[in-house]
Every structure is written in structure tokens, then in C-alpha cells.
Amino acid sequence: MKHLVAKIHPDDNVLVALTDLPMGTPVTWDGTTVTTTDKVPAKHKLALQFLAPGDPVHMYGVLVGTAREAIGVGGLLTTSNIKHATDSYDEHHQRRQDWQAPDVTKWQERTFMGFHRPDGQVGTANYWLVIPLVFCENRNIQVLEEALVNDLGYARRKSYQPQTQELISLLQAGKSVEEILATDLHSAENGHQKPKLFPNVDGIRFLSHEGGCGGIRQDAQTLCGLLAGYITHPNVAGATVLSLGCQNAQVSMLQDEINKRSPNFQKPLYILEQQKIGTEEALVSTALRQTFAGLMMANQVTRQPAPLSKLCIGLECGGSDGFSGISANPAVGHVSDLLVALGGSVILAEFPELCGVEQELVDRSVDTATAERFSSLMKAYGDSAVAVGSGFDMNPSPGNIRDGLITDAMKSAGAARKGGSSPVVAVLDYPELVTKPGLNLLCTPGNDVESTTAEVGSGATVVLFTTGLGTPTGNPIAPVVKISSNTALARRMPDIIDLNTGTVIDGEETIEQAGERILDYVIRVASGEEVSAVRHGQTDFIPWKRGVSL
Structure with a gap:
């Protein structure tokens, strides 16, 4: 049965409106009836007792605010009459040892069908990553994405291009601004998607970002730690990494972070430095060849019970x-x-x-x-x-x-x-x-x-x-x-x-x-x-x- 209000914790002094409550609505919880003195929208709170200025407001059994002004029983709590407040805490407080685990x-x-990795981890997916170590490589990442995604069957985004073509046709037909605004365009279509060349690989992911240089050196270290977390992740089969060469986020820094997370790292990992390789064409061609080879290896892994x-x-x-x-x-x-x-x-x-x-x-x-x-x-x-x-x-x-x-x-x-x-x-x-x-x-x-x-x-x-x-x-x-x-x-x-x-x-x-x-x-x-x-x-x-x- 659906109630009009809910009290979350026995110590709370507010109720939550589960539906819109007009002013003057009587609501009952645990035998106590309160009449709203304001319109209380669904999801908002009403006072279960009179609150004087400075009085605490409790929800979930904890302090969540104090009253800025007097709030009558059944009154709506707002940003105008309530302000943020919390209790202090002590990290040396008594530890709780009373957790009762649920019956499982x-x-x-029960098992799930996952991708088992050499280090014992099990992934819920199987992706290949293409990652820039620095934002300077984002354009090359985009070039690789354009070269790989469609032809390998990984295009997923719905195309709205047909709607653009429809609008162009309306313009060419002499339609006015008002007529175009009133036009109900046809639904966008996903278009024809090629079958995946590597059926056991869920996709290729391109992790563009704005880091790797500038800022402070700690930013570069943290970024390399995050990227290492993705490369060593159980949902990842391997990665292609593009480095410019002179940035703060050095290849050695990334390799150190990978080693911290996976000392016996065994996934295929291809790292290319543009300043060593030379031309864009040489860089992209090498990355394409290595990524394709990596996908072939990733495709050999299949889902197994875990x-x-x-x-x-x-x-x-x-x-x-x-x-x-x-x-x-x-x-x-x-x-x-x-x-x-x-x-x-x-x-x-x-x-x-x-x-x-x-x-x-x-x-x-x-x-x-x-x-x-x-x-x-x-x-x-x-x-x-x-x-x-x-x-x-x-x-x-x-x-x-x-x-x-x-x-x-x-x-x-x-x-x-x-x-x-x-x-x-x-x-x-x-x-x-x-x-x-x-x-x-x-x-x-x-x-x-x-x-x-x-x-x-x-x-x-x-x-x-x-x-x-x-x-x-x-x-x-x-x-x-x-x-x-x-x-x-x-x-x-x-x-x-x-x-x-x-x-x-x-x-x-x-x-x-x-x-x-x-x-x-x-x-x-x-x-x-x-x-x-x-x-x-x-x-x-x-x-x-x-x-x-x-």
C-alpha cells in the first residue's frame, strides 16, 4: 500500500512527502497525524514537530541541518528556513562489531560469465584501449578512432544526419523559420552496422583527456596511476598508448604505475612515441598495425563461468x-x-x-x-x-x-x-x-x-x-x-x-x-x-x- 509520507528513522523529526500534498492535507505516520501548513511537493520534507530557530533537523537518524527560523508542525522545509549542519566525529570512537551479514x-x-585474466581477475567485458599519455596526442587518437571503429563493426552512436538532410530539404523547398520549427522530424536511425570482425571483443575505447603536461608533476603522476588502473583492469584485454615524448607524464612513469598494480603484467601493451617515430603517417600506421594484432589476441579470450x-x-x-x-x-x-x-x-x-x-x-x-x-x-x-x-x-x-x-x-x-x-x-x-x-x-x-x-x-x-x-x-x-x-x-x-x-x-x-x-x-x-x-x-x-x- 502506498503511503502519503514516510519517516525514515525512528529518531527523525521530519517526514518525507511521497506525493504532492496540498496545504491542509492531514497525514498519518505511526499513529501521529500532522496537517500540512504549506503546499509540500513530493520528495520534500515537512516538520513532524515544532522547530524553533537553531533547533536540529534529523533525517536518517543523523543531524542534517538546523532551523533558521521557527517552523510549525506540518511546515515545509526549504533552503530559506533550514541551513546545513552536521555532527562532529571522532575517529577513535568504539568500533562496531555487530554486523549481521544477510542470508546469501x-x-x-550463482555464477556470471566473465573474461578470466592471467592474474586471476575476472572481467565483465573485453575491451581494447587506445590511450594518449598527453593531450597533444588527442588528434591522433581521433584519427585512429575514425580508421578503426566503423570498419571493425564497433560504431554504436545513433546518427541524426537524416534529420539534418530533412531540414535542408525543407529549406530548399522554401519553408519559413516558423514552419521548420513546427516540423516533426523523423526518428533518428542507427543506420546499418557492420558485424563485429572480432566477436569476443566488446569494443575499442579511446580515452581522450586534457592532462599529461602543464599543471604540477603530481598531476602527471596521478593521471598515470589512473591510466594504469584502466590498462590493468580486468575488463581490458590490452592497450595501445600514444606518447609525444617530452611531456610530464613520461612512459616510465606509466610503466611504474602499471607495475604497482600488476607486478606480473602479461597483457599486450604497445607504446609509441611520436617524437621518436617521426611523421604522423608512420605513427598512425604503426599504431593501426599493432592495435589490429592486439585485437586478434583479445578475440581468443571467451566468457567462462566465475x-x-x-x-x-x-x-x-x-x-x-x-x-x-x-x-x-x-x-x-x-x-x-x-x-x-x-x-x-x-x-x-x-x-x-x-x-x-x-x-x-x-x-x-x-x-x-x-x-x-x-x-x-x-x-x-x-x-x-x-x-x-x-x-x-x-x-x-x-x-x-x-x-x-x-x-x-x-x-x-x-x-x-x-x-x-x-x-x-x-x-x-x-x-x-x-x-x-x-x-x-x-x-x-x-x-x-x-x-x-x-x-x-x-x-x-x-x-x-x-x-x-x-x-x-x-x-x-x-x-x-x-x-x-x-x-x-x-x-x-x-x-x-x-x-x-x-x-x-x-x-x-x-x-x-x-x-x-x-x-x-x-x-x-x-x-x-x-x-x-x-x-x-x-x-x-x-x-x-x-x-x-x-
């Missing part, structure tokens, strides 16, 4: 709304707990969106050193934001605020639920690699693409991406599963949404049921079923330059 009996014998413990799932949210923290995120949190109980790895990132829930994560850390590293990274990140006149409180976007997330702590408390309730086994600083099964925290920005790029660079073979507003974000080498927090979004943007957890809001499904449905889908995706972002050729890749990015 039904999942223990236990679910070989999965590493990245947890991400973007375009969040007031329902994200009560449907999609906790459902993904249940997936996280299931996978941890099965021996798999999970990555929770976006440190600006963990603001306010630090104590919970500290308490869940397996030891003091882990808790201290998390605390140190969080405080350093927060201080760097303040130093440039910003702060974590400025994280929520206009879209977040419009749809009910009016403070960063409120957003963070919901975002953190993606991590479930299992112990924190490790804290990683970007772009470090996941090496332990269990829940790993990774220091990244809250920015969707920067964070997703980082999670995959740290080892995520599938990313679960929750959204309440809709975003097309994908990744070059890991499938990004887009999960809607509400049914309206799933219906409005079915071309980018893979799963809908609005069923929880609609009263049709429990969090646990939604989580199990997601895990079932993950197994299919890990076995080769395409997600929307892959079908659309959405391959977003933005390295974080370790500046302040919220």
Missing part, C-alpha cells in the same frame, strides 16, 4: 532527488551487503557526499588505522574546499535542491545508504586500487563522471548508478547500470534507465526485494547483457586533477 544461500552457487566473489561493484549517484535515499540507494545498499557476504568487493566514493555520516563510517571501520585514514582524507578535502571559498555545504546542485535535497548533509545521509551496513575494510586515496574484498571507501569528488571514472580505475567491473532526475552517464570499459529512484523518471526517460526502484515508493516492493532484483540484473550484465549507456555509446571519461571538485 540462494546466491552462493563466482560472484570475483565481482567488484562501484556505487554511484547522480542527479539525485528526495526519493534517492529511500528507494534506489538503500536498494543498492542491500546489493552491497549481499555481495560483501559473498566475498566480493564494493566501492563507495564521492567524499563530499559523505559529509555528516562520518561517524557511522568511522564506527564501521575494521580498525583504527582505517578510521584515521578516512578521517584524514575527509578533513583535508573539506579544508581544501574552504580554502578556496567553498565547502561541502555547496555540493547540492539546483536540481538536487528543487527535488528535495536542500542541505548537503541531507543529500549525504541518503547517498551513503548505497554502502549498505557492512564493515569498512579499506580506505583508498585516488587513484589507488582495490585489493581487499568487502566495502572500500575511495576518495573522489561528488561529480558524477569524475567519480565514476575513478571507481572504474580502482577496479570496479560494474557500476550501479542511482538517479532521481536522470543522467546518461556511462564509462568506456565498465557497464554503468542506471537505477531510477522514482517511477515517473523511469517512464519519462526509458532510453537511459535500466531499472526502476520507484516500486519501493509506490508500495509494490520492499528494499530487499528491489535489491535482489538489482543483483539478478547485475549477474546478467556481468555476463554480457548490454545496459543503456553501452547501447548508446556513452563512454564518459574525466580524470580528476585533484583540485577542489564537489
Whole structure:
């Protein structure tokens, strides 16, 4: 049965509107009836008790703000009457040892069909990478993409060229601006796609970026670490790397980073320096020949059964709304707990969106050193934001605020639920690699693409991406599963949404049921079923330059 409101935690003093509530609407929760004194849009919050100026506002059982002014019972919470606030935290607090792992009996014998690598890792996909070590090589990367993608059968993007031709025809026929604006153009077609020459290779990915030189030397080191994470990734069969030669991001630096992550690296890797080779034609011809040979080798690997413990799932949210923290995120949190109980790895990132829930994560850390590293990274990140006149409180976007997330702590408390309730086994600083099964925290920005790029660079073979507003974000080498927090979004943007957890809001499904449905889908995706972002050729890749990015 669908309710009008929800109270997330027993200690909360606000309710969440599950539907639009006109002024004067009586709503009941746990025997208490409150009448709205304002119009309360769906996803927004109303006061369950009188709030005097300075009074705390609690959601998810934590402090998410304080009242700027008096708010009556049933009053709407807004950015005008509530301000961001969080509790302090102590990294030396008592460790929690009470985690109850979920029953995973039904999942223990399940497998996915993955690509087994010589080092024991198992990929959910099989890609070849073409990477520039510096932005000076981006044009040559583009030339290689034009030469390879179409003829090898990897073109995926829908073409809108027929619509342009239709508009040209209308112009030539003498149509006016008004008539052209009113024209309903024919649907874009994917066009004829050639069959893949290498059926066991999912694609060739070209990771253009704007780094590798300029900035500071640490930027180059970090970039090489990220690129090494992609080259050694289980979803990657091998790589072609283009270097100019004189840039900060030297080939030796990349090779050192590869060795850190994979001391016995055995994948085919071709590295070409333009300043040594000479002409563009010589460089491109050599790269084409070597890449083609690499694809031939990559095509020899086929999918084989693998236990679910070989999965590493990245947890991400973007375009969040007031329902994200009560449907999609906790459902993904249940997936996280299931996978941890099965021996798999999970990555929770976006440190600006963990603001306010630090104590919970500290308490869940397996030891003091882990808790201290998390605390140190969080405080350093927060201080760097303040130093440039910003702060974590400025994280929520206009879209977040419009749809009910009016403070960063409120957003963070919901975002953190993606991590479930299992112990924190490790804290990683970007772009470090996941090496332990269990829940790993990774220091990244809250920015969707920067964070997703980082999670995959740290080892995520599938990313679960929750959204309440809709975003097309994908990744070059890991499938990004887009999960809607509400049914309206799933219906409005079915071309980018893979799963809908609005069923929880609609009263049709429990969090646990939604989580199990997601895990079932993950197994299919890990076995080769395409997600929307892959079908659309959405391959977003933005390295974080370790500046302040919220």
C-alpha cells in the first residue's frame, strides 16, 4: 500500500512527502497525524514537530541541518528556513562489531560469465584501449578512432544526419523559420552496422583527456596511476598508448604505475612515441598495425563461468532527488551487503557526499588505522574546499535542491545508504586500487563522471548508478547500470534507465526485494547483457586533477 509520507528513522523529526500534498492535507505516520501548513511537493520534507530557530533537523537518524527560523508542525522545509549542519566525529570512537551479514544461500552457487585474466581477475567485458599519455596526442587518437571503429563493426552512436538532410530539404523547398520549427522530424536511425570482425571483443575505447603536461608533476603522476588502473583492469584485454615524448607524464612513469598494480603484467601493451617515430603517417600506421594484432589476441579470450566473489561493484549517484535515499540507494545498499557476504568487493566514493555520516563510517571501520585514514582524507578535502571559498555545504546542485535535497548533509545521509551496513575494510586515496574484498571507501569528488571514472580505475567491473532526475552517464570499459529512484523518471526517460526502484515508493516492493532484483540484473550484465549507456555509446571519461571538485 502506498503511503502519503514516510519517516525514515525512528529518531527523525521530519517526514518525507511521497506525493504532492496540498496545504491542509492531514497525514498519518505511526499513529501521529500532522496537517500540512504549506503546499509540500513530493520528495520534500515537512516538520513532524515544532522547530524553533537553531533547533536540529534529523533525517536518517543523523543531524542534517538546523532551523533558521521557527517552523510549525506540518511546515515545509526549504533552503530559506533550514541551513546545513552536521555532527562532529571522532575517529577513535568504539568500533562496531555487530554486523549481521544477510542470508546469501540462494546466491552462493550463482555464477556470471566473465573474461578470466592471467592474474586471476575476472572481467565483465573485453575491451581494447587506445590511450594518449598527453593531450597533444588527442588528434591522433581521433584519427585512429575514425580508421578503426566503423570498419571493425564497433560504431554504436545513433546518427541524426537524416534529420539534418530533412531540414535542408525543407529549406530548399522554401519553408519559413516558423514552419521548420513546427516540423516533426523523423526518428533518428542507427543506420546499418557492420558485424563485429572480432566477436569476443566488446569494443575499442579511446580515452581522450586534457592532462599529461602543464599543471604540477603530481598531476602527471596521478593521471598515470589512473591510466594504469584502466590498462590493468580486468575488463581490458590490452592497450595501445600514444606518447609525444617530452611531456610530464613520461612512459616510465606509466610503466611504474602499471607495475604497482600488476607486478606480473602479461597483457599486450604497445607504446609509441611520436617524437621518436617521426611523421604522423608512420605513427598512425604503426599504431593501426599493432592495435589490429592486439585485437586478434583479445578475440581468443571467451566468457567462462566465475563466482560472484570475483565481482567488484562501484556505487554511484547522480542527479539525485528526495526519493534517492529511500528507494534506489538503500536498494543498492542491500546489493552491497549481499555481495560483501559473498566475498566480493564494493566501492563507495564521492567524499563530499559523505559529509555528516562520518561517524557511522568511522564506527564501521575494521580498525583504527582505517578510521584515521578516512578521517584524514575527509578533513583535508573539506579544508581544501574552504580554502578556496567553498565547502561541502555547496555540493547540492539546483536540481538536487528543487527535488528535495536542500542541505548537503541531507543529500549525504541518503547517498551513503548505497554502502549498505557492512564493515569498512579499506580506505583508498585516488587513484589507488582495490585489493581487499568487502566495502572500500575511495576518495573522489561528488561529480558524477569524475567519480565514476575513478571507481572504474580502482577496479570496479560494474557500476550501479542511482538517479532521481536522470543522467546518461556511462564509462568506456565498465557497464554503468542506471537505477531510477522514482517511477515517473523511469517512464519519462526509458532510453537511459535500466531499472526502476520507484516500486519501493509506490508500495509494490520492499528494499530487499528491489535489491535482489538489482543483483539478478547485475549477474546478467556481468555476463554480457548490454545496459543503456553501452547501447548508446556513452563512454564518459574525466580524470580528476585533484583540485577542489564537489
